Amino acid sequence: MAFGQDTIEQLYRELAGGRHLSAKLQALLEGPLDSRGQEEAADVSRELGRVFMVSLYMLKPCSSSGRTEEVMTRTAPETRTDDSICLHTSKKVKRIRSELVPLRNGREEMVTRTEITPSPYKDGYQWRKYGQKNIQDRNYLRLYYKCTFSRERRCAAKKQVQQQDGGEPVPMYLVTYLNEHTCQLQPQQAVPGTPATAASSPTTTTSRRQSSSPPAEGLDSTRNGAGGLFGRHLLLPHAVGGGGGGGIDEEEAAIVMCLATVISGGGAAAAAPPPLSWPSRVVPAFVASAGHSPSADESVADEAAAKMADMDYCFQYDPSTFEAAADHHHRVLIGDDGDVPRVARITDTADRWDVNQLCSNH
């Protein structure tokens, strides 16, 4: 899953454009639809389809390339620990992830961290391999490790290493850490290019003989030297907060859901996976009803701000989406979080407020 800054910016532009198209389409559908309007709506619809295609295309190759410098997260709450992505972080997902994860063997364990890394052994702990398994639809075996001190110190820490498919030229590995170390050993500060020794400092135990299993080849970072070139580990923030992940299908469903919510204008915001982390606090500045100059409406602002703060859902804000929201008879809440402007679109429905956040993380 490779998302360079350029890719994210391009993706953002696509989605922002799609959001604008959605508003345009909605406006067309709300008015009388003559033949010319139908034609225009069809054009907009086709363009929307293109936005989906481009966005999905931009996301798709990332799931298999395994090289990224960007923070990613999974969105599906299921417990599989395969690689899967969504662009942004969900507080809700994080909460789910931080709970105990029931594994297939009936036990419950805590996923404490997930990494995509070219050097899965450079984590500063000593591990003992206790098994490997062929996983369905995977080209490489999944390797299972326990903390070397699992017996003598009853350390429950485990990790799973899964080489990612299509990791050419540099193989990438999804490393899932289960349970915290209770062996009281501090992880070694990995020094790029410096092979760690088990005697002097805790690190992953390396095989002393040639392995017969394919995934072991090149896995040892002290052998392939990957640590020096690729010492940067890629954290999946959902998992930093704890949690497992979803499969590729779930991932794609989540991505489509994200995109669909953007395009649709977000009536189902509360049910959709949130892309970006929401600011720690929202200070409402004013509420502007569409078509009117900003007016003080503190009760609405307070209510909306409270709702926003309780939600995980936000998108990056840009003027076009803001205008699109305003154009469609929604109130717009503008707040700020320190020096970062926050914008939300508020839909006043019969029995509740729907607040769709459009925020800036610039």
Next chain:
DNA sequence: TCGATTTGACCTCT
């Protein structure tokens, strides 16, 4: 001899 890895069998869940 000791400790780590390998690998087939077993267990549990879906």
Next chain:
DNA sequence: AGAGGTCAAATCGA
């Protein structure tokens, strides 16, 4: 029944 995770005897190398 199949899949994922774990166990433990066999194996290997220092």
